[in-house]
Amino acid sequence: MAEPPDALAGHGRGSRLLGSRPFLVSTVSTVVFLSVVTVIVVTSPGWPAVRESFFDPTAMKEAFFGVPEEGLPGVGQAFLLNVRIFVVAEILILVLALVVAVIRQLPGPVFFPLRLMATVYTDVVRGIPLILLIYLFGFGLPALGILGLSSQSEIVYGAAALVISYSAYVAEVYRAGIESVHPSQGAAARSLGLSRWQSMRHVVLPQAIRRVIPPLLNDFVSLQKDTALVSVLGITEAARAAQIYSAHTFNYSSFVVAAFLFILMTIPLARLTDWLIERARRRRQAGGVM
Amino acid sequence: MTEAVRIEGLHKSFGETEVLRGIDLTVEDHEVVCLIGASGSGKSTLLRCIDLLEPIDAGRIWVEGIETTDPDVDENGVRRRIGIVFQAFNLFPHMSVLRNVTLAPREVLRMRDGEAEARGRALLERFGLADKCEDYPDRLSGGQQQRVAIVRALAMEPDVLLLDEVTSALDPVLVAEVLDAVRDLAEQGMTMVIATHEMGFARDVANRVAFLHDGRIVEDARPARIFSNPEHAETRRFLDRVIAAGRM
Numbered sequence: 001m002a003e004p005p006d007a008l009a010g011h012g013r014g015s016r017l018l019g020s021r022p023f024l025v026s027t028v029s030t031v032v033f034l035s036v037v038t039v040i041v042v043t044s045p046g047w048p049a050v051r052e053s054f055f056d057p058t059a060m061k062e063a064f065f066g067v068p069e070e071g072l073p074g075v076g077q078a079f080l081l082n083v084r085i086f087v088v089a090e091i092l093i094l095v096l097a098l099v100v101a102v103i104r105q106l107p108g109p110v111f112f113p114l115r116l117m118a119t120v121y122t123d124v125v126r127g128i129p130l131i132l133l134i135y136l137f138g139f140g141l142p143a144l145g146i147l148g149l150s151s152q153s154e155i156v157y158g159a160a161a162l163v164i165s166y167s168a169y170v171a172e173v174y175r176a177g178i179e180s181v182h183p184s185q186g187a188a189a190r191s192l193g194l195s196r197w198q199s200m201r202h203v204v205l206p207q208a209i210r211r212v213i214p215p216l217l218n219d220f221v222s223l224q225k226d227t228a229l230v231s232v233l234g235i236t237e238a239a240r241a242a243q244i245y246s247a248h249t250f251n252y253s254s255f256v257v258a259a260f261l262f263i264l265m266t267i268p269l270a271r272l273t274d275w276l277i278e279r280a281r282r283r284r285q286a287g288g289v290m
Numbered sequence: 291m292t293e294a295v296r297i298e299g300l301h302k303s304f305g306e307t308e309v310l311r312g313i314d315l316t317v318e319d320h321e322v323v324c325l326i327g328a329s330g331s332g333k334s335t336l337l338r339c340i341d342l343l344e345p346i347d348a349g350r351i352w353v354e355g356i357e358t359t360d361p362d363v364d365e366n367g368v369r370r371r372i373g374i375v376f377q378a379f380n381l382f383p384h385m386s387v388l389r390n391v392t393l394a395p396r397e398v399l400r401m402r403d404g405e406a407e408a409r410g411r412a413l414l415e416r417f418g419l420a421d422k423c424e425d426y427p428d429r430l431s432g433g434q435q436q437r438v439a440i441v442r443a444l445a446m447e448p449d450v451l452l453l454d455e456v457t458s459a460l461d462p463v464l465v466a467e468v469l470d471a472v473r474d475l476a477e478q479g480m481t482m483v484i485a486t487h488e489m490g491f492a493r494d495v496a497n498r499v500a501f502l503h504d505g506r507i508v509e510d511a512r513p514a515r516i517f518s519n520p521e522h523a524e525t526r527r528f529l530d531r532v533i534a535a536g537r538m
Contacts, residue, residue, distance in 0.1 A: 184376065184378060184380045185380060185382065187343050187376075187380065188376065188380035188381075188382070189382075189393075190343065190366075190369060191341055191343060191369055191372075191373075191374045191443075192369070192370065192373075192393070192394035192398065192442070192443070192446055193366050193367070193369045193370025193371075193394055193398040193446060194366070194393075194394060194397055194398055195366050198397050198398070202393060202397065203382055203393075206384050207382075207383065207384050210384065
């Protein structure tokens with residue numbers, strides 16, 4: 001498109017509107033808005049100093065690639081660790097949370113202890129600030145001296161804390177989905193002779209999971225950023241690498257680089273979430289007309 | 291003739307409300323029994339109790355000679371031998387029509403995919419749904435959905451089929467196609483217990499009609515008898531109301 005690059009932020013909204021006139025209006029208003037903001041920032045008295053310490057291109061490049069001879073880690077390289085932690089944690093969370101959610105639906109007095117455990121788990125873990133949980137795992141587990149469990153790297157403890165914390169939230173998302181499937185669906189499945197588990201697996205869960213995909217993705221956008229919290233265990237991930245750079249050079253451009261990398265990772269997921277919500281809405285409407 | 295269903299002294303309450311207050315009913319093999327009565331008289335609850343979808347408070351039930359109210363009974367095994375069709379169809383919306391029909395034969399009877407699909411397609415064709423196999427339920431009319439629900443229940447080759455007001459959620463123009471399907475089943479000797487508000491249909495298709503009132507079977511007789519010369523005042527009152535409402 002022939003738009004100026006600073007109008008990119010409004011691009012999605014503008015193009016979704018049909019017809020050229022609304023598109024033109026939204027483009028112009030976006031350009032005007034961004035221009036005003038830019039002028040206010042750039043003409044502010046402190047701008048030259050801010051530009052130098054936050055937006056210095058040389059420092060940004062240096063921060064991204066690192067300065068090995070001075071022992072400064074690259075933010076770009078460190079960011080790959082965030083990606084790895086995120087991918088592994090996400091997969092484990094999807095599985096663990098589903099197990100917890102299904103356990104909370106188990107019927108009958110026999111399963112009371114399991115149900116109680118799952119309930120206590122979601123209640124307690126959601127009550128603990130994530131950063132405290134990371135400290136507990138990172139410093140508590142090694143101190144226990146349990147063979148195998150206590151000799152892992154800080155990255156494993158940090159990732160484990162993320163998995164334990166987020167699984168509690170995601171379990172609740174799954175549970176809301178399971179409870180949104182009308183009981184008559186379960187009854188229909190059971191009436192055909194399917195066991196409780198078969199009915200859960202083939203009839204209830206597929207419908208439940210489809211309904212909760214948007215809120216699930218929303219939690220994962222949040223998880224992507226929270227991978228930065230494991231830096232408190234001394235792990236050199238992107239935020240920590242940026243901090244090392246700024247402490248060494250008194251220039252904060254490294255933080256801007258790290259922030260930009262996080263945005264690059266979260267935006268596709270956020271767009272995907274919106275797209276899925278929109279698609280679900282359109283499907284519901286199509287279903288209503290028929 | 292042998293007994294397909296035998297019920298003795300069945301009681302069922304929801305909280306404070308006693309919905310069934312001592313039901314005794316016997317259904318012979320190949321017999322069609324229609325349950326009639328006002329809404330809330332307990333027809334649906336009775337059917338759900340027979341299919342073990344509701345726990346009962348007192349009484350005993352046998353299906354094909356097996357006591358299903360025995361605490362040690364294999365509940366899934368019982369349900370697989372009893373088919374039930376619901377008022378609201380309750381098809382699985384995330385599966386194609388064919389998947390809806392073949393799910394239980396595959397999962398419960400451990401039938402091979404090809405075999406289950408062949409059986410499913412044959413049944414769907416018999417009920418005029420051959421071209422709907424790959425469609426999803428929300429693309430179908432109410433009458434088509436209800437026929438799929440009937441096929442889904444039949445795919446398990448049940449000993450007894452329970453129909454719970456299967457036409458009550460349908461447009462009047464779609465009622466006939468579902469009733470015709472049920473009529474065919476009756477002619478082929480399917481044992482059925484049918485809760486219905488369609489009195490004309492009950493008169494045509496039933497071997498016996500049981501009138502429920504206030505959680506009890508007040509009258510249980512041949513349709514000719516119950517519709518033309520009911521014994522009980524309560525039955526007469528109900529039928530008068532039905533006639534006044536133009537439903538007969």
